[in-house]
Amino acid sequence: MGHLRRAGALAAVIGLVLAGTASAPAAAAPDSRYRNPVSAGFADTFADPVIVRGEDGFWYAYGTTDPLREGEGTFHRVPTARSADLVDWTYVGDAFGADQRPAYAAPGAGFWAPDVRRVGDRWVMYVTVTDTTVSPDGGDFAVGAATAPTPTGPWTFADEPVVAPRPGGGGGWLWTIDPSQFTDVDGRHYLYYGSYYGGISVTELSADGLRAVGTPTLVAVDNKFEGSYVLRRDGWYYLFASTANCCAGPATGYSVHVGRSRSPRGPFVDRDGIPLTASRAGGTPVLAQNGNRWIGTGHNGFLTDLSGQDWIVYHAIDRADPYLDEPFGINERPMLLDRLDWIDGWPTVNAGAGPSDGARPAPVTTGRMDERFDAGLAGWRHTAGDWRVTDGRLTGAGTLTSRTTIGGDVRAEADLRPAAAGTAGLTLGDRVSVRVDAAAGRLVARDGARTASAPLPAGFDAAAGHNLAVEVRGRQLTAELSPARLGDQVATLSLRLDRPVVGRVALTATGGDAGFDNVSVARLHRPVRHAVPEPRAGGLLPAYSDEFTDGLDPAWRWVRPDAAATVSGGALRWPVQGADLTGTGNTAGVLLRDAPTGDYVVETKVTLDLGEETVRNYQQAGLVAYVDDDRFARLAQVAIWNTRQVEYGYELPFAGQPVYGGNIVGTPATTTWLRLAHRVDPATGEHEFRAGSSRDGRNWTWGGVWTFPADTTPRIGLVAHGGAEPALTARFDYVRFHR
Structure with missing residues (x-):
């Protein structure tokens, strides 16, 4: 979430086009291609995005309060866009009118980071309200909610905030921002919210999703994470969260990390088993900048396409065009x-x-079948029972069989509403059925004598409408029922089939009229099983390396020498300086040496006892790729308030002044191994430095890339600075170059 931005004055907005007035979407062909940013057709900026699929078959995207175009100057109150194919988008208006705000919001309040979900028979938008009437001093953020019958409104604010402003123990107000809702398999609703000041918490919600109930639980430490998003997969709950600064222009290093848990309340741990709530906080990187045009890749949402492939939606910054208008603005x-x-x-x-x-x-x-019932029952081969189409929605009971035949690995979906005492579902290949049995309170799959079932939540509302998705891969069937296709399943099951599925698709309903819409069958996606290779250290380059066994190698050169730094016993020991490199101060010492030409990996092992929990801003030690005092990339283990992080900071000159930002790369131990992998871009000649860290020297976490212009010659060095109190000394065991 852009918590460092000011919304400013809000102007008149365009009313939304109601979903019911739109014709059926004409989606792109399955083999079509796209380019980022997907919002280019309607907006220059569209921050904190989320996407949902409406009952009309269109996809809807929502963004934070900002102008949409350069030079526009109008702040949109949750701008909304619509797409048939997730690629070509059209702005359809703002969720809220110029004078529309909840009673607790102060005049001029903005609305940040919307999250839109289906709760019961209506849509709920959770949104950050940037200024409330609780305090005249501002900063009193709250999470509000608005409801609507369709994804395009009309939206009506609830009278009270879902989460009210929270006083901070250190003064001011905790950052109660970036809401994200999640519905669990037991039907309980949860809300995740929070940011750097106060951390990320989760609270249970009332049945209507509009009030926080019970006691919140901290799930991610403060001063590291914000922009949470939770989904459930294979019995795990995954907490996605963004870290570092969202909005530092050309030095923005925002990125997405993840932890997982067996409970929606945590504890969430990363791939190395480190909790996201620890002072040395965990977090496995999901998305980080890679050296192309995009930096600041963060604040994500989630969706699944009709083939079953998952997608991440997020915002990023073009490093060549980082501001909407003037430098250091939006x-x-x-x-x-x-x-x-x-x-x-x-x-x-x-x-x-x-x-x-x-x-x-x-x-x-779109897929082999893509039925919105806009042409009545054309395309359906046989009916048994009473079926009718009204306003593009199928209603009836019995069996309705499509003329479409399927085979191989497929994903089938339908939006459905079973009768309160009946069933509704899909039959694949004329024999395999998956049904929502509202009367029995079960999701049931059957293939001859083979069956599997899962309970529906207590109080399951059949009339509210749900999405049923069924995947068949070989002889393995999986099915899930969810309110909005957002990783928020209320029931899941799997069944080993007697044989692969071949045949027709049918809709079935018993016990009274059921409703169906958006019935699709598409070829099932092929999952990616292997990650792209990460940087690896090759052979040692002795001429550029130093084991610190016999004094300091003559190849080293100082910028602002520090006589306190000494070499003995196979280590460089450097008392942490009360100095820094960021901004215009440039008081810290830097120990540098020339780097080899071409591609290489440089590594150091640094020990720095920063302790835990206490505030030691911003003591640090590590590697630096350095051109001069205003252009460098610094990889260090660092104390940031109560946390200990591996920060990959970057400073460059922009618009007449130095600009600094950071990217987070793993979790430090007292002894941490650090690497910078250097690559020369063959197309541009730019120097790309990717950062990695390790707690044991064997298992590495790799993060983002910072770049230097082709006409520069970065040197490699060491730093130990950020604060002299309490006194401590950094120990470097070596600097090794590899190729």
């Missing part, structure tokens, strides 16, 4: 969409390659 953050892969139980974007910049295969938004 950060320009368009909406991007990329494939989300699951490898060994962990999510990663484009198999670990990061944000895309170029033509890519588009999401699948």
Whole structure:
């Protein structure tokens, strides 16, 4: 969430086009391609995006309060866009009118980071209200909610905030921002919210989703995470969260990390088993900048296309065009969409390659069957029972069989409403059925004598409408029932089939009239099983390396020498300086040496006892790729308030002044191994430095990339600075170059 931005004055807005007035979407072909940013057709900036699929078959995207275009100057109150194919988008208005706000909101309040979900028989938008009437001093954020019958409104604010402003123990107000809702398999609703000041918490919600109930639980430490999003997969709950600064213009290093848990209340731990609530906080990288045009890749949403492929929606900054208008104003953050892969139980974007910049295969938004019932019952071969189509929605009971035949690996979906005492579902290949049995309170799959079932939540509302998705891969069937296709299943099951599925698709309903819409069958996606290779250290380059066994190698050169730094016993010991490199101070010492030409990996092992929990801002030690005092990339283990992080900071000159931002790369131990992998871009000649860290010298976490212009010659060095109190000394065991 852009918590460092000011919404400013809000102007008149355009009313939304109601979903019911739109014709059926004409989706792109399954083999179509797209380019980021997908919001380019209607907006220059569209921050904090989320996407849902409406009952009309269109996809709807929502963004934070900002102008949409350069030079526009009008702040949109949750701008909304619509698409048939997730690629070409049209702005359809703002969720809220110029004078529309809840009674507790102060005049001029903005609305940040919307999250839109289906709760019961209506849609609920959770949104950050940036200023309330609780305090005249501002900063009293709250989470509000608005309800609507369709994804395009009309939206009506609830009278009270879902989460009211919370006083901070250190003064001011905790950052009660970035809401994200989640419905569990037991039907309980949860809301995740929070940011750097106060951390991320989860609270249970009332049945209507409009009030926080019970006691909140902290699920991610403060001063590291914000922009949470939770989904459920294979029995795990995954907490996605963004870290570092969202809005530092050309130095923005925002990125997405994840932890998982067996409970929606946590504890969430990363791939190395480190909790997201620890002072040395965990977090496995999901999405980070990779050296192309996109930086600041964060604040994500989630969706699944009709083939079953998952996608991540997020915002990013074009490093060549970081501001909407004047420098140091609103950060320009368009909406991007990329494939989300699951490898060994962990999510990663484009198999670990990061944000895309170029033509890519588009999401699948139509399939072999793509039925919206706009042409009545054309295309359906046989009916048994009473079926009718009204306003593009099928209603009836019995069996309705399609003329479409299927075979191979497929995903079938339908939006459905069974009768309160009946069943409704899909039959695949004339024999395999998956039904929602509202009377029995079960989701049931059957293939001859083979059956599987899962309970529906207590108080399941059949009339509210749900999405049933069934996947068949070989002889394995999986099915899930969810309110909005957002990783929020209320029932899941799996069944081993007698044989592969071949034949027709049918809709079935018993016990009274059921409703059906958006029935689709598409070829099932092929999951990516292997990640792209990570940087590896090759052979040692002795001429550039130093083991610190016999004094300091003559190749080293100082910027601002520090006589306190000594070499003995196979280590460089450097007392942490009360100095820094950021901004215009430039008082810290830097120990530098020339780097080899071409591609290489440089590594150091640094020991720095920063303790835990206490505030030691901003003591640090590590590696630096350095051109001069205003252009460098610094990889260090650092104390940031109560946390200990591996920060990959970056400073560059922009618009007449130095600009600094950071990217987070793993979790430090007292002794931490650090690497910078250098690559020369063959097309541009730019120097790309990717950062990695390790707690044991064997298992590495790799993060983002910072770049240097082709006409520079970065040197490699060491730093130990950020604060002299309490006194402590950094120990460097070596600096090794590899190729």
